[in-house]
Amino acid sequence: xxxxxIDTSSSAAGxxxxxxxxxxxxxxxxxxxxxxxxxxxxxxxxxNQTQTxxxxxxTFFVCEGPGSFTGVRIGIAAIKxxxxxxxxxxxxxxxxxxxxxxxxxxxxYIFTAIDAKRGDVYYGVYTWQDDKLxxxxxxxxxxxxxxxxxxxxxxxxxxxxxxxVIAIYPDAVKEWPGRLCRPEDVVQRVGNLHxxxxxxxxxxxxxxxxxxYMRKSQAERDK
Amino acid sequence: xxxxxxxxxxxxxxLAIETSCDETACAILKNGREIxxxxxxxxxxxHQAFGGVVPEIASRNxxxxxxxxxxxxxxxxxxxFSDIDEIAVTYGPGLVGALLVGLSTAKGLAYSLDIPLIPVxxxxxxxxxNYIAHPELExxxxxxxxxxxxxxxxxxxxxxxxxxxxxxxxxxxxxxxxKIARTLGLGYPGGPLIDRISKEGNPxxxxxxxxxxxxxxxxxxxxxxxxxxxxxxxxxxxKQIEINVPDVCASxxxxxxxxxxxxxxxxxxxxxxxxxxxxGGVAANSSLRAALGEIPGIKLYYxxxxxxxxxxxxxxxxxxxxxxxxxxxxxxxxxxPNLKIGExxx
Numbered sequence: 001x002x003x004x005x006i007d008t009s010s011s012a013a014g015x016x017x018x019x020x021x022x023x024x025x026x027x028x029x030x031x032x033x034x035x036x037x038x039x040x041x042x043x044x045x046x047x048n049q050t051q052t053x054x055x056x057x058x059t060f061f062v063c064e065g066p067g068s069f070t071g072v073r074i075g076i077a078a079i080k081x082x083x084x085x086x087x088x089x090x091x092x093x094x095x096x097x098x099x100x101x102x103x104x105x106x107x108x109y110i111f112t113a114i115d116a117k118r119g120d121v122y123y124g125v126y127t128w129q130d131d132k133l134x135x136x137x138x139x140x141x142x143x144x145x146x147x148x149x150x151x152x153x154x155x156x157x158x159x160x161x162x163x164x165v166i167a168i169y170p171d172a173v174k175e176w177p178g179r180l181c182r183p184e185d186v187v188q189r190v191g192n193l194h195x196x197x198x199x200x201x202x203x204x205x206x207x208x209x210x211x212x213y214m215r216k217s218q219a220e221r222d223k
Numbered sequence: 224x225x226x227x228x229x230x231x232x233x234x235x236x237x238l239a240i241e242t243s244c245d246e247t248a249c250a251i252l253k254n255g256r257e258i259x260x261x262x263x264x265x266x267x268x269x270h271q272a273f274g275g276v277v278p279e280i281a282s283r284n285x286x287x288x289x290x291x292x293x294x295x296x297x298x299x300x301x302x303x304f305s306d307i308d309e310i311a312v313t314y315g316p317g318l319v320g321a322l323l324v325g326l327s328t329a330k331g332l333a334y335s336l337d338i339p340l341i342p343v344x345x346x347x348x349x350x351x352x353n354y355i356a357h358p359e360l361e362x363x364x365x366x367x368x369x370x371x372x373x374x375x376x377x378x379x380x381x382x383x384x385x386x387x388x389x390x391x392x393x394x395x396x397x398x399x400x401x402k403i404a405r406t407l408g409l410g411y412p413g414g415p416l417i418d419r420i421s422k423e424g425n426p427x428x429x430x431x432x433x434x435x436x437x438x439x440x441x442x443x444x445x446x447x448x449x450x451x452x453x454x455x456x457x458x459x460x461x462k463q464i465e466i467n468v469p470d471v472c473a474s475x476x477x478x479x480x481x482x483x484x485x486x487x488x489x490x491x492x493x494x495x496x497x498x499x500x501x502x503g504g505v506a507a508n509s510s511l512r513a514a515l516g517e518i519p520g521i522k523l524y525y526x527x528x529x530x531x532x533x534x535x536x537x538x539x540x541x542x543x544x545x546x547x548x549x550x551x552x553x554x555x556x557x558x559x560p561n562l563k564i565g566e567x568x569x
């Protein structure tokens with residue numbers, strides 16, 4: 001089974017090819033160009049380099065967000081174009097989940113948080129169970145409120161905190177009781193995706209995949 | 224390629240996608256001018272609550288609907304993806320986030336089906352709507368393009384060559400319609416509402432300014448007219464004079480139409496063409512159609528109402544001719560929100 005995974009939720013465009021659970025190849029481009037310019041060339045390069053034809057891909061994984069609204073839409077729309085003519089399977093994963101995949105050998109909880117601006121963060125709490133990364137919760141919350149909540153709720157095991165919030169809000173995370181991951185050690189790289197952990201069902205298709213913005217549009221918030 | 228009774232091997236089947244504003248649209252065409260299906264999902268009701276199109280909401284809805292809209296178009300046309308020979312898609316002008324949903328889907332489709340991608344200029348699509356409606360119509364001709372965001376006079380030299388010979392120096396005609404409609408509390412979109420209400424009013428009741436009627440160039444200006452109508456409404460309110468809404472609508476529309484007519488006539492004279500074509504959303508305006516019909520010595524064409532508003536069939540038609548001329552997109556083709564008529568930026 002071959003899987004093509006993409007992530008266009010941050011400024012970097014990433015694509016990875018997996019055969020079963022093994023990474024066959026990966027391209028990441030983090031330049032100022034738009035995802036619309038970056039994504040298709042790296043998909044094409046990766047398939048060429050790995051001598052894989054598009055019709056060999058059985059399943060697509062796409063980052064459903066949160067992150068760049070436009071970036072996420074470009075990724076999902078491209079996957080719809082790839083998968084819809086052939087009725088192929090499509091599954092989504094969150095950007096916080098992808099970050100958490102960096103911590104394969106954590107025995108406690110993995111708490112990832114990405115700056116959502118205006119004092120809010122997109123966050124997720126995960127743990128490994130039977131060699132699968134399990135989602136305990138995901139959401140958006142004010143960082144000042146979230147940190148004590150998570151510390152209290154998951155106090156039975158060590159919690160490692162990772163994500164760009166560490167560099168962006170150094171004062172807020174100073175009091176964090178668990179470990180802090182150095183910002184340079186955590187990258188949102190699609191080749192890190194733990195594909196065996198993505199929950200797959202029969203329903204995964206272009207009709208079910210949705211962007212997970214976690215935020216209403218400005219116009220709806222102002223209403 | 225699957226052959227059924229409606230198709231033969233030489234037929235070119237185009238799948239077209241349009242998501243430049245608030246309509247999610249997909250169409251299937253045979254040989255560029257025959258519509259096999261033309262599916263439009265309109266978001267108008269969603270945006271009415273905000274008094275105009277909200278770009279982020281439009282983009283979100285495009286992504287949610289596009290797969291179903293494509294399936295409906297394929298079903299209605301009784302074809303499958305394997306029958307499609309090329310993918311045409313609007314890449315500008317329009318709302319960038321909205322354009323990117325259709326364009327990214329189209330690029331994904333063209334790549335996975337291994338067929339050509341044809342980026343289409345939305346406004347050139349509006350012009351091409353006339354080819355679908357009028358099988359005998361061929362370029363060259365003069366074209367008046369009037370829509371929510373555009374007011375242009377275009378020398379359509381061939382199916383793929385366009386030259387702008389007149390443009391608005393400020394507001395598009397459609398913007399003025401929307402603004403006046405909003406001020407009168409009529410709602411959105413303004414064009415069709417004002418057109419309808421105008422039928423009950425007197426077009427000569429109020430003498431609003433008709434800008435640049437006396438000049439020979441073919442540029443337009445509607446901001447003065449717009450301000451004049453708004454000033455009129457304000458002064459009525461201050462003097463507590465009751466506003467006759469049908470008369471205001473009819474007089475405003477009359478002023479717009481007279482300007483458009485005059486400039487279109489100039490375009491016909493300067494190009495020497497005997498054919499005048501109207502394109503764009505405002506081409507649905509009954510008073511504009513009637514006024515342009517009065518220009519002597521020309522054959523006037525305009526699309527039926529359902530092809531005036533945004534649709535994908537017109538994109539498929541323009542794309543068909545672009546493809547025959549060898550115009551193809553590639554992996555890096557991007558949306559160009561401020562794309563001009565006649566520009567090729569892919």
